Amino acid sequence: MILEKIFEVRWADLDPNFHLRHSVYADYCASLRMSVLESLGFGFRQFMKYQIGPVLFQENITYIKEVPPGSDVRVTMKIGGLSSDSRKFRICHEIYRRSDGELSARLEVMGAWMDTVKRKITVPPDELLKVMENYLRTEDFHSL
Template identity: 45%
Template sequence: MESFRHTIEVRWSDCDANQHVRHSAYADFCTHARIEWLRSHGFGFEQFQAHAFGPVIFKEWTEYLKEVKMSERLTIVVAISGLSEDSSRFRIRHDILKEDGRLAARHEVAGAWLDLRARKLMPPPAALATIFAALEHTSDFEQIDSKPAA
């Protein structure tokens, strides 16, 4: 399994009145890292448009562990913490590391893929499922049901 790491620098606009990273910036950092991971494997915005589908996030949460301030460089490690057999549903974990390697925050998203024409959930194209299958899985990885109970 391959790992994916993306490094960012905290900008002025990422900070709040307490002079540290605002809570919603963590989600933005992680979204950017996910997009860079997919793009680096040849699955960018154009492929989503061509297949007329996109991700739907059902739930996201962040655990804050260390304060992060402006101009710090952070490394975001992206890993799969859950995936359905057909890759239609996923959970992605992002470990946000400070320069010294300490875990500053952990952000996780749970979602699925939406067919933009039919407006219903769908499995992703095979190329995207392969990218998901190849990414490092967390130690507590779980198989997700494709169709959870209502």
């Protein structure tokens, strides 16, 4: 399954230099992660039902080529690693300019699933694990 989404760069997404603002890259990637879960059948209702949610420990962005005003970008997603019990995850994104297909940025997040009542890291429910089986894996996928 292809895990990607197209985003239209809006005026509000630009910085004073007319580049895509740094925080927007993270917003696009977060939106894709949640859209993928929703499209695979694990949306906000399931998060509330299981009292679970994603929490990020680290987010790294490498900027490669600028994204100018009036552009669209294609954001992709692959899973780069899981802990043996699937509590922790590494997700890797690539952001491409649609106009020429050039790679614009890479973003990687390290996170886990949190019990939203106990406020502790927890093993995801089987329903969520089945959804995550649909994620493409990076070539360097490894156990965390």
